[in-house]
Amino acid sequence: MSDGLEDVVAAHTVLSEVDGAAGRLVMRGHSLDELAGHTSFEEMAALMLDGFVPDLPAMKDLPAALGAARAELFETVVRKAAVPTTLGPVEMIRAMTALIPDGEDAGTVLRLLAAPAVFTAASLRLQRGLAPVAPDPALLQAADTLRMLHGKAPTLQQAAALDTYLVTVADHGLNASTFASRVVASTRAGLVSAVLAGISALKGPLHGGAPGPVIEMLDAIGTPGNARAWLEAALDRGDRLMGFGHRIYRVRDPRADALKGAIRRLGADSGRLALAEAVEQAALAILRERKPNRTLETNVEFYTALLLEALGFTPDSFTCVFALGRTTGWLAHAKEQIAGGRLIRPQSVYVGPQPRQAA
Ligand code: ACO
Secondary structure, eight states: OOGGGTTOOOOOOSSEEEETTTTEEEETTEEHHHHTTTOOHHHHHHHHHTTTOTTSOOGGGHHHHHHHHHHHHIIIIITTOOOOTTSOHHHHHHHHHTTSOOOSSHHHHHHHHHHHHHHHHHHHHHHTTOOOOOOOTTSOHHHHHHHHHHSSOOOHHHHHHHHHHHHHTSOOSSOHHHHHHHHHHHTTOOHHHHHHHHHHHHTSTTTTTOHHHHHHHHHHHOSGGGHHHHHHHHHHTTOOOTTBOOSSOSSOOHHHHHHHHHHHHHTOOHHHHHHHHHHHHHHHHHHHHHOTTSOOOBOHHHHHHHHHHHTTOOGGGHHHHHHHHHHHHHHHHHHHHHHHOOOOOOOOOOOSOOOOOOO
């Protein structure tokens, strides 16, 4: 018995390994350094799903197949669905994803890989009162996502920065959303259901919902000189500092530096990066003082916030972009779980009252 299943091993996987003591992430035999900045979304999807989806198009045909899936979803879901724009972007993409017919075949995999790209861009435009922009199936998915969002082609650097982000977050062991996806897949409910479970788990602020609040924190702090006082006051209120701490890492999350590198290569606002670095240093110092027995380091969400902001995503949509990257991992884990064939069904210890014995 372990609250939060800490230290419980619940799956064998060939997909990724998170070494929390060394700060190392391996995905399908490749270190994060080898992949981030060198791999497209499509190449990463092909790598993660290799051997799990027999009918998935080979890498040379995958960009066109994904482009066709984006075009299909735009026609069948975005043009037809009346999803209320009063929902937040994550709820909007979840509602649109729920309209995809469930299944476990290659067509469903392609639709689910394409879905968050089409639905995130469409949701954000609809919320601003703008018409959604149809996909360009000839583009790679990262470039097309930015094009559908902004209505104009991104620069090569912007598309490369988004690819770096999507690859960096593609998979990460048995995190909460991936576990949720595996549980649902184990019941044979279908891959759409498994991805919906992943999105639902991801949106919480203790998991993939943290980067939006990171922006609120940076905006509230405003200048490096305010960082220490603001952070101390937040901790005095009992708040957690978003973008810090991790269940597995006891050292710095290696994804933080992969993303910081992407921000630098993008040539994003240097003042914003300087503020973030000052806040990060202040937060780490204060967390060391206040929690000397617990190593709390920067996690992936801190620089996610800066990178996605620089690419023009609004803070409330950061989790949607995370879902776009992590869908690759959810699908691979769901397929791996299905291949193993075992229903996930742990036990609980009943600590409530027993029925009264008849006198
Ligand atoms: N700020 C302040 N204190 C913290 C933080 C933080 N960010 N993280 C942990 N702590 C404190 C806890 O309050 C706790 O203190 P206590 O022992 O005095 O009660 C102690 O450190 C240990 O915390 P746990 O809750 O055991 O850590 P856990 O492994 O359960 O939590 C988590 C990990 C949820 C990520 C946590 O660090 C947190 O809430 N961080 C902020 C939210 C965040 O950045 N989430 C994104 C995570 S990355 C991802 O999911 C993609």
